[in-house]
Amino acid sequence: MRRAAARLTLPEEAYRTVTFGEYCIAIASVPVLLQQMCLQVRDLGDALSSLQTQAAEQPLNLALSFDETTAGNVLAPDPQKKSCLVYACIKELGTQSTALCLPLCVIGSETMKRGLQNSLGPVVRHILRFAVEDKLAEGFLIQCSRSFFLRLQISAIIADGEALRQALNCKGASGLKPCHLCKNVVMKGHALASAPTLRDYACDICSSDIEQWDLLRDEELFEFCDMQRQRQPRIPATLFAEEETLSGYCYNPEGILQDDFARRLLPPSQWLFDFLHLYFTAGGCAAVEMAHLMQECQSRLKHAPEDFASLLRQLPWQTPSHVVGLQGPASRARLLQSARFPEKSYKGKAADLMQLLPMIACLVELLDVDDRMAGPLASYAICLKYTASLAG
Secondary structure, eight states, X not given: OHHHHHTOOOXXXXXXXXXXXXXXXXXXXXXXXXXXXXXXXXXXXXXXXXXXXXXXXXXXXXXXXXXXXXXXOTTSOOGGGEEEEEEEEEGGGOSSOGGGOEEEEEEEHHIIIIISTTOOHHHHHHHHHHHHHTTTTTOEEEXXXXXXXXXXXXXXXXXXXHHHHHHHTBOGGGSXXXXXXXXXXXOTTOGGGGOGGGTTOOEETTOOOGXXXXXXXHHHHHHHHHHHHHHTTTSOHHHHHHHHHHHTBOOOTTSGGGOHHHHHHSOGGGEEEOHHHHHTSTTXXXXXXXXXXXXXXXXXXXXXXXXXXXXXXXXXXXXXXXXXXXXSHHHHHGGGOGGGOSSSSOOSOHHHHHHXXXXXXXXXXXXXXXXXXXXXXXXXXXXXXXXXXXXX
């Protein structure tokens, strides 16, 4: 897939050029890109044909995502090569492998800063309009080893918090209202969470009481954004800024929330937070569960993380070929150094934790000869069950 993407021909037909002031970016045409990819990779065409046959007249689901990336040497990253990559995945085809991601657009840091004012909304607006122009949902012909009509619909955006903030022009994690989907969730420790006048309506971001969260409906947000557009030239700037703080959304006339067509085609309720950050990174569910298990081992078995690292050096653990940096016993053992357990969460890359998770239970059972870890292991088993469902 990667080699096929590199060999794509006729780029002027596969990409449209869009201008933002003195800057311009190229946005891929999904039908043209897929056509050329299927010609290069026969298995891709066969898989898409089979999936469309199973879906009958229903379109397959296309998920958009975007993230920061830096080209070049990973050991010496060059800030001047930093860019934002916009890509798409077909849900039914699989989203776990980067080889299955379709590159739609690359935005250089200078273009992002000066041409787009650090807002991805205008780019998403163009992608959505091109999707309608290309008749993705109606279907388009793919001609390769077998010819078939493929139907796609952009059904979701999945990204980390910073990318969502840039695209929706919301305040994000540093704002009073860190969640773009909730009306009453405020930042950690804020006085509004315990204000008596709100009668326990507001809660902070650490709340786990799902029933207390008040979902912001798309129509409510659209109504507020329309009101923002009307009020912006009429009221003092300080008052308008205060309204932005309280709402969690900043006014951007070029943003997607000010485009009635685009916002209804892909409303904010379909903009999802990347589960990798919720689950595998520091502070995520799996990272916290891993740290808790290690703490219980130290308390009940008197075994520190270094003891498990020593055990890991002795085991013939084979890592998948696509996982880099974990070849050899010493490299694998470093994943369990005490420095990776600073407080209540495992500290490390999501990819490292994903590889380590299934091994930990086995290591604990090897050292737990008196069955003292039955309770913590039962909790950990639930964590593994959810991990398997996410991977599937």
